[in-house]
Amino acid sequence: MYHAIRMTMRNVATVLVAGGVLIGAVGGGSAVAQEASKTVIGLLDVAQINRDSKAAKSLRAEFEKQRQTYQAEIAKQEQSLRKTDQELKSQQASLSPEDFQKKREELQAQSDKLRESVQARKSQLEKALQAGDKQIREALIKIVGELAKEKGVTLVLNEALIIWSSGSAVDLTPEALSRLDTKMPKISLPK
Secondary structure (H helix, E strand, C coil): CHHHHHHHHHHHHHHHHHHHHHHHHHHCCCHHHHHHCCCCEEEECHHHHHHHCHHHHHHHHHHHHHHHHHHHHHHHHHHHHHHHHHHHHHHHHHCCHHHHHHHHHHHHHHHHHHHHHHHHHHHHHHHHHHHHHHHHHHHHHHHHHHHHHHHCCCEEEEHHHCCCCCCCCEECHHHHHHHHHHHCCCCCCCC
């Protein structure tokens, strides 16, 4: 949570600095104002790209498919443990207390092993999703850099961070989305 707050504060600071530069441009003929007048702002709707890009959609679909496969495997293993537990309960009267306790402990060990396996798979799947997101993000950053250079944009802001603007800005989202879809139409969940 601290990291998220720190990132938010950094984003707010970036917007405030950019806003201060723009206010300086309106305020007079200082060197800062002249430099700010050369600032061309580009906007990028990162949320839309994360939602609508072909790569992000394919990554989410593969993630969901793998998650469902894991769920099915886990359900089978849980069913097997429940069946074993029922069998053990039905054998309790015919087993000595020591044998019953030993089998109960074995069953508990199997259950613990399954729980650890579930956590490991969940962690593995989340890491793979994060790695896929990182690949998309890196490709997007490169594309946005190219677009900014082509269009003469000197500052690109995430549209979600903009509270108010009186000026015009170049919307890079449609072209960035199109180029990302061309460059990375599909992404596999990293192993």
